[in-house]
Amino acid sequence: MAMLNELGGRETLRRQMTELAVRLAKEGRWEDAVRINRAIIENFPNDIEAYNRLGKALLELRRYEEARDAYVKALELDPHNTIAQRNLSRLGLLASELAKEKVPQTPKLPPEMFIEEMGKTGVTTLIHPNRERAVQLSAGDEVVLRPKGRSLIVEGIDGSYLGEIEPRLAQRLVRLMEGGNRYVAAISQVTDAGDVKVFIREVFQHPSQIGKLSFLPEQKGELIRPYVRERLVRQDEVEPILDEEIWEELEGDEWEQARNRLAEAEAVDLEEEEEEDPTPELEEDVP
Structure with missing residues (x-):
């Protein structure tokens, strides 16, 4: 009971x-x-x-x-x-x-930022790329340049690692950034082979860096395209195209004068860099 x-x-x-x-x-x-x-x-x-x-x-x-x-x-x-x-x-x-809401929307650089200017813009292929993360981005997506010693790391807006700028260009840009220059960067292309190309633009040149080009006509490993005609760039297809007519117009004396001016600017720049940085330069690999 x-x-x-x-x-x-x-x-x-x-x-x-x-x-x-x-x-x-x-x-x-x-x-x-x-x-x-x-x-x-x-x-x-x-x-x-x-x-x-x-x-x-x-x-x-x-x-x-x-x-x-x-x-x-x-x-x-x-x-x-x-x-x-x-x-x-x-x-x-x-x-x-x-989950869709939490995926950060990567901002894109405005189309006019992709109009190339001699000495102020360049396209480079990243070394040690994080291909799995890079394929989630598209042309025009903004990325971040983060100096680390003499290296220049490329990261997504969310802080994810994407790769590194090749050493010679990285050292040059890091010196200029330390001198007060500012840059923006964006994905230019992720190729089928897995190469990650990044477009970089100088958006501010510190007075102390006047006369120093951010991008020389030739950088180790690839040609840095120095100029394209200003044109409307589609936001969803950012592919700056080299304007060959401009190069064709620079014939004879004009071509030599342009090359000489760039060579002189590079020589002055390198002398100043050597005075600022006593560290001996690494020998380049001989192919």
């Missing part, structure tokens, strides 16, 4: 707690509903409906991971529970939408 009374008492308690949980849900008191349903589960761990009610309250509070756990537990107790199945499907859709 005592046992029956005890069982009757527990069932009464369960019924009362359930009625309270239902009332709290109807009133939209979700925090209180979470507490009472957890109390029910603590006393009656196999109460499937309590898990469903707990999942509903947590869902309303946008505590999605906890809500999922509650519905999973309900399904463990009853694999055919349609309420738990339906809400787990809903949570799956919510998780997918939330």
